[in-house]
Amino acid sequence: MAVINLTHDALENFDANPAHSHTLPGYYYYDPDIYARELPAIFYRSWLYGGHVSMLAEPGDYMVRDIGDQSVIILCDRDGALQGYHNVCQHRAHRLLEGEGRVRTLISCPYHAWSYD
Numbered sequence: 201m202a203v204i205n206l207t208h209d210a211l212e213n214f215d216a217n218p219a220h221s222h223t224l225p226g227y228y229y230y231d232p233d234i235y236a237r238e239l240p241a242i243f244y245r246s247w248l249y250g251g252h253v254s255m256l257a258e259p260g261d262y263m264v265r266d267i268g269d270q271s272v273i274i275l276c277d278r279d280g281a282l283q284g285y286h287n288v289c290q291h292r293a294h295r296l297l298e299g300e301g302r303v304r305t306l307i308s309c310p311y312h313a314w315s316y317d
Contacts, residue, residue: 260275261300264300271287272284294309
């Protein structure tokens with residue numbers, strides 16, 4: 201991989217007028233249709249960083265990450281292996297966990313108490 205020093209060129213070609221800049225129009229950053237197209241093309245296409253392995257150091261440690269319109273649980277299982285699951289109960293599609301923490305024994309749905317080990 202080549203390293204390119206853009207500092208000199210960037211300063212030489214800098215124009216303070218935003219109309220002359222080379223960037224996407226503002227609506228690209230908030231348009232729901234563009235976001236919907238980006239999800240499968242960018243976010244669902246490859247691995248994404250969810251957190252450092254040190255955050256899941258002990259069995260039962262978990263973190264919830266929302267990726268687009270999907271919520272996932274990343275969990276350190278009883279054997280110390282990392283697992284990933286959809287954060288949804290199979291019964292009524294309720295979210296199982298929020299944030300980060302440690303599961304003591306089972307993941308239990310707060311709606312009807314369906315449990316997962």
